[in-house]
Amino acid sequence: MNPEAKIDTLIVGAGLAGCLLAWELIEHHGKSVLVIDNGNPSSASRVAAGLMNPVTGKRLVKTWELDQLLPAAVARYREIESKLNIQVYRPMRIRRYFNGPQEIELWKRRLDLHEYSPYLPGIPLPPNNSSLLSDPDGSFHIEHAGVLDTTTLLNALKQWLLDRSAYIEAHFDHDSLDIQPEFFQWKSYQADRVIFCEGFRSMYNPFFRELPFEPSKGEILKACGVRMDSEEINLRSKWIIPSHDLTTFSFGSTWEWTNLDEQPTEDAREQLMQWLMESLKNSSSLQVLEHRAGVRPSSKDRLPYLGEHPSLKNMHLFGGFSSKGSLYIPYLSKTFTGHIFEGSPLPPAVDIKRVIDRLR
Numbered sequence: 001m002n003p004e005a006k007i008d009t010l011i012v013g014a015g016l017a018g019c020l021l022a023w024e025l026i027e028h029h030g031k032s033v034l035v036i037d038n039g040n041p042s043s044a045s046r047v048a049a050g051l052m053n054p055v056t057g058k059r060l061v062k063t064w065e066l067d068q069l070l071p072a073a074v075a076r077y078r079e080i081e082s083k084l085n086i087q088v089y090r091p092m093r094i095r096r097y098f099n100g101p102q103e104i105e106l107w108k109r110r111l112d113l114h115e116y117s118p119y120l121p122g123i124p125l126p127p128n129n130s131s132l133l134s135d136p137d138g139s140f141h142i143e144h145a146g147v148l149d150t151t152t153l154l155n156a157l158k159q160w161l162l163d164r165s166a167y168i169e170a171h172f173d174h175d176s177l178d179i180q181p182e183f184f185q186w187k188s189y190q191a192d193r194v195i196f197c198e199g200f201r202s203m204y205n206p207f208f209r210e211l212p213f214e215p216s217k218g219e220i221l222k223a224c225g226v227r228m229d230s231e232e233i234n235l236r237s238k239w240i241i242p243s244h245d246l247t248t249f250s251f252g253s254t255w256e257w258t259n260l261d262e263q264p265t266e267d268a269r270e271q272l273m274q275w276l277m278e279s280l281k282n283s284s285s286l287q288v289l290e291h292r293a294g295v296r297p298s299s300k301d302r303l304p305y306l307g308e309h310p311s312l313k314n315m316h317l318f319g320g321f322s323s324k325g326s327l328y329i330p331y332l333s334k335t336f337t338g339h340i341f342e343g344s345p346l347p348p349a350v351d352i353k354r355v356i357d358r359l360r
Contacts, residue, residue: 005032005034005188005189005190006032006189006190006191007032007033007034007189007190007191007192008025008031008032008033008191008192008193009025009031009032009033009034009191009192009193009194009195010033010034010036010184010186010189010191010193010194010195011033011034011035011036011194011195011197012035012036012037012172012194012195012196012197012198013035013036013037013196013197013198013199013201013319014035014036014037014154014157014158014161014167014197015037015043015044015045015046015154015197015199015325016045016048016150016153016154016321016325016326016329017045017197017199017318017319017321017325017329017333018035018037018195018197018318019035019153019154019157019158019161020076020157020329020330020333021195021197021318021329021333021336021337022035022157022161022166023076023080023157023160023333024333024334024337025337026164026166027083028334028337029337029341032166033161033166034166034167034168034189034191035161035166035167035168036168036170036172036186037167037168037169037170038169038170038171038172039169040262043199043294044199044200044294044295044296044297044325045150045154045199045294045325046150046151046154046294047218047220047292047293047294048150048294048323048325048326049147049220049239049241049250049252049253050147050148050149050150050326051145051147051233051239051241051323051326052070052073052145052146052147052148052324052326052327053094053142053145053233053235053327054066054070054119054142054143054144054145055110055116055119055120055142058103059106060103060106060107060110060120062115062116062119063324063327064303064349065331065347065349066119066327067115068331069327069328069330069331070144070327072330072331072334073326073327073329073330073331074089074091074146075330076330077089077148077153077330080153080156080157084156084157084160086152086153086156087149087152088148088149088150088152088153088156089146089147089148089149090146090147090148090149090244091144091145091146092145092146092147092231092232092233092241093141093142093143093144093145093232093233094141094142094145094232094233094234094235094239095125095139095140095141095230095232095233095234095235096139096140096141096142096235096236097133097135097137097138097139097234097235097236098124098135098137098138098139098140099137099236099237100137101137103137104124104137104138107120107124107140118143118144119142119143119144120140120141120142120143121140121141121143123140123141124138124139124140125138125139125140125141126138132226132228132229132230132234132240132280132281133234133236133240133279133280133281134279134280134281135236141232142235145233147233147241148326150326172186174205174206174207177194179312179315184314184315192314193314193315193316193340194314194315194316195316195317195318196208196315196316196317196318196319197318197319198297198319199295199297199319200213200215200260200295200296200297200298201297202297202305202317202319202320203215205317207309207312207315208305208309208317211299211305211317211320211352211355212299212300212301212355213297213298213299213300213320214257214298214299214300215257215260215295215296215297215298216255216256216257216295216296216298217254217255217256217257217259217260217261217262217293217294217295217296218252218253218254218255218256218293218294218295218296218323219252219253219254219256219264219265219268219269219272219291219292219293220250220251220252220253220272220291220292220293221250221251221252221269221272221273221276221288221290221291221292222248222249222250222288222289222290222291222292223248223249223250223251223276223286223287223288223289224247224248224249224286224287224289225285225286225287226249226280226282226283226285226286227246227247228240228242228243228246228247228249229246230242230246231244231246236279237275238251238252238253238272238275238279239251239252239253240276248289251272251276252272253272254268254271254272256268260295262293262294262295263293264291264292264293265293268293269288269291273286273288296322296323297319297320297321297322297325298320298322298323299320299322302322303320303349303350304318304319304320304321304322304328304332304350305317305318305319305320305350305352305355306318306332306335306336306339306346306350306351306352307339307346307351307352307353307356308352310356316336316340317352318332318333318336332350335347
């Protein structure tokens with residue numbers, strides 16, 4: 001793309017949302033795209049564990065629209081792996097540890113619901129003295145989970161965009177966007193539309209900051225010194241994700257709603273280490289290799305914000321994916337572009353219209 005170019009879409013932000021949306025626009029719609037990003041190494045997408053969990057939370061709730069989200073996500077990651085010659089998606093099952101008899105009863109009630117049957121096998125795992133974590137109440141499996149290597153994926157997509165002259169690393173000042181009746185001007189680029197994919201920084205975007213965002217900071221650690229007993233995700237209030245060779249593992253995460261500075265903290269490190277040492281049966285040789293922090297871009301109702309600004313034509317927001325971006329974004333990027341170019345409706349649960357009055 002040469003300077004002073006006219007493009008179809010300007011995307012602000014090159015996290016998972018911006019990069020996968022750019023892939024959808026270029027590969028599946030043939031659109032000309034420019035992605036602008038400040039290159040922040042602590043962006044939530046790069047720090048994220050990439051965990052894709054079908055059934056979550058204390059109430060064991062099946063993820064919204066899971067039966068559409070999951071196959072779309074796996075198909076998109078396999079497509080990118082094939083075209084860019086990388087490996088980023090690991091299908092893994094989750095071993096979740098029961099937290100007392102009430103959770104056991106809740107799990108049993110979920111087994112009676114047909115929509116949970118693909119994801120929750122009806123066989124509990126009894127307490128096991130040889131398991132990695134202490135499990136006085138036993139455990140159960142969650143099937144069709146997985147882990148996305150977000151760092152490898154984003155690095156590959158950034159290079160893919162650079163090869164197409166579709167990426168610029170620069171600070172984006174919202175005041176520098178010249179809004180004309182029929183187009184948007186940013187520096188020497190003229191775009192038909194602009195899509196903001198700024199993660200939690202959407203709350204500072206002057207066009208969308210009135211939306212009810214509720215971002216949260218999360219911190220995770222990577223460690224060695226304890227060999228994992230299987231290549232599955234262990235989950236009991238926090239998660240442990242083993243490496244392929246089972247010699248290292250990541251675990252987390254913390255939740256903080258006040259301090260949103262993206263810097264690792266000693267308090268979080270101590271909290272995570274205390275949980276791990278209390279949970280592991282053998283923690284005497286633990287060694288921390290890495291400590292990362294990022295801010296989850298959450299909406300107030302924990303569902304994404306997709307759609308057009310109510311008074312600025314062709315200005316869109318694509319964000320608010322919280323900790324489920326790896327699972328949400330592939331399906332919703334296809335849904336979103338279908339809405340823009342074909343007029344298909346957005347799912348009401350994620351349509352920005354549900355809170356649009358705040359922007360009028």
